[in-house]
Amino acid sequence: MGELADDLGRLEAFTYLTAPERATYLAIMRLFTASLMTDLSAQQVVEELAAQEIDLNLDTAVSRLNQLVGWGNLLPSSHTVRAKSIEEYQRARSRYQLSPLGERVQRHTDDVLSSADAAREISRELLGLISSGLGDLANRVEQPGGLDTGTARETVAAIFAQFWAFRDSVRDFYAFLGQVLARYDLNSAEYVGFKDLLLDYVESITEEIVLLAPRIERHLHRLWPHLPGLVQVMRDGGLAGAAADLGVTVQRSRGHELADWTALRAWFSDADGRRSEVTQLRDATMRALQSLLANAKRMMRSTGHGASRRRELLRLAAWLDTADEESAADLYTSAFGLYGARHLGIAADQQGVVAATASWWPTPAVQVPVALRDRGERTPRGRASGIADRSALQQALIDQAAVLHELRVAAAAELLSAAADLGAVSLSAPAVHLLLELMAQALGAGNPLLGNAVTMVVDLGLRCELMSKPRNVLTLRSAAGNFIAQDIDIAITRLEDCGG
Structure with a gap:
């Protein structure tokens, strides 16, 4: 059973070929198989797809790439990221490379797509x-x-x-x-x-x-x-x-x-x-x-009865292909006996009267009552449905928000405990995310050279200040990777300690 489970797990590598977004997944996989040992970030994938006239934003690209990692087609890359700014680090920190299983699946996929309908000559x-x-x-x-x-x-x-x-x-x-x-x-x-x-x-x-x-x-x-x-x-x-x-x-x-x-x-x-x-x-x-x-x-033995009509259908298809819109509609009606429908039994909208000769394609649909559509009755029956009870959904959202707040409080406590020397400890992923958020807000509020790059989070009781410190190299370590900040220092304090 263990070997069978492993085999079924490997079959997930074919999932991207049947997903609704398979065109995008196929284009992404072809980027990685274009050369040997390709290593790409999400931003590079967006730029490469844009050159192929495939519009994909960065968040969607990250979602697609992480999904391919989950299916086993890609692997997180161990490539070292060197960034000169927080924005550049956030754009380039997630890099991906092709897995052996993903490369084999994509190679066979391209073989099938290139020669599926061809008659292959036997190499006798x-x-x-x-x-x-x-x-x-x-x-x-x-x-x-x-x-x-x-x-x-x-x-x-x-x-x-x-x-x-x-x-x-x-x-x-x-x-x-x-x-x-x-x-x-x-x-x-x-x-x-x-x-x-x-x-x-x-x-x-x-x-x-x-x-x-x-x-x-x-x-x-x-x-x-x-x-x-x-x-x-x-x-x-x-x-x-x-x-x-x-x-x-x-x-x-x-x-x-x-x-x-x-x-x-x-x-x-x-x-x-x-x-x-x-x-x-x-x-x-x-x-x-x-x-x-x-x-x-x-x-x-064919005498016409029950014989194939393939030739006649091909001839009709050729006529439809070369006819204009009006002639094609007449040909289709004559061949299959399908005529235009009429809306019967419903009062016309005085502000949107549609001529009987108008095509179905550009005209809006008529809203038919359920009783008339399902039972052929004009008068509604039964009581109106009550208002849906969304209390369970509201409680689930409240619980989710409480869990997220608890994670932020724990991350804030971890940053305060390590504030004396942030580079000496390995921070958890929530703590690193909170620290990057505080640094981005501080840089948006001021300039470290002027001493006004400060941000405060009241609900967490946290204050973050970025200070200019030439030739200082601060390395923040975490399970998600290392972040290196040059020429600045970070001070994390409690709000009450600052008189706030």
């Missing part, structure tokens, strides 16, 4: 290279001394890269073919095109696979006794060895695990009662030919 020339590579590898491991690490890594990497590219191209092409042949509205021209595709292209590929699959199966049979030693040779060194002492999990390259070789063998050979992919490929080709034959029978 790779099949011959796979057979040659396996044969050469089998010859080398059978020789005295075997293979050295470098040669083994290069050969296995080439074989598995070619196999995965070939396997993916086969799956993509047959998925596209199944989508097309599932249609029962192919016209004669489309039928001829797909017939040629099946009889020429698909048949030639199937024949080549059937020809080379036994050779590949023989090469794998020769390699199988030597695989444990071959895999061990390829495991020596590499990133896995360097990361072993750090406790980091490393995903090995394809071909460096016995499971990869088992999957390769299962593609070409029947094993453990499971039919190979080659056998399934022949069956899929047969089903495609049967679907094509079914379309041919449909077209031959």
Whole structure:
């Protein structure tokens, strides 16, 4: 159950693709995947999106970025922030970087968006290279001394890269073919095109696979006794060895695990009662030919009754696309028998009379009473609903305000206890937020050079003064990060101690 929960948690990284604001989320993720190890602040994201004519304010950008952090697509960056003012610090302190899971999800998303409807060509020339590579590898491991690490890594990497590219191209092409042949509205021209595709292209590929699959199966049979030693040779060194002492999990390259070789063998050979992919490929080709034959029978016995009207609908769509607004409305009415509605049974508004010939789009909607709309009655029935009781909501708001006030009082007490030396302690997040608020109000009230940068919070009994102190560096430490103030000092006192 623990592994299942972890898997379901990782699936949250796909949430931004289905959220209502997915267009904005997609644009943000593309900013982070545009280059390696991208580190951006919320302000930089706003500026980059503005260059793409996407309007997003800073608060909304921070909300979107934090949401992506919650889903696991982004990570808070550890980049050190150097700011010359409080405003610059507040704008640049939150920085983000791409997580490994977020990068993989966005990469696959872009692949799907760029080639979802395309018919992918099968890389059948790779099949011959796979057979040659396996044969050469089998010859080398059978020789005295075997293979050295470098040669083994290069050969296995080439074989598995070619196999995965070939396997993916086969799956993509047959998925596209199944989508097309599932249609029962192919016209004669489309039928001829797909017939040629099946009889020429698909048949030639199937024949080549059937020809080379036994050779590949023989090469794998020769390699199988030597695989444990071959895999061990390829495991020596590499990133896995360097990361072993750090406790980091490393995903090995394809071909460096016995499971990869088992999957390769299962593609070409029947094993453990499971039919190979080659056998399934022949069956899929047969089903495609049967679907094509079914379309041919449909077209031959069709006499007009129950036949597809796809051609007529496409012709109507072309007419609507080139017609003006008035002609398009007439075409739509003639094709589907839909005529304009009339408002009946409701007295017209004397100040807003709408002509019967006016279009629905620009005219305002008519407010129909509920009794007339639901029951067809003109007179209302039943008592009027009472005033909603919002006492529970009011009490919840009062409780929330009380909690926030308690947090501010505790933060004020923490600042007063550390007032003697603010740089010597690590402040909590509420205390830092309150201190930044006091500093911003003090800078707005005056100038530290003139000695009038003072602010007071009566409800907290707190006074904050910013004083000019050349060559002084004050570092405020907190869990949220460090804030460095130069050439100023901060005095936090109680109001009653100042005679207030």
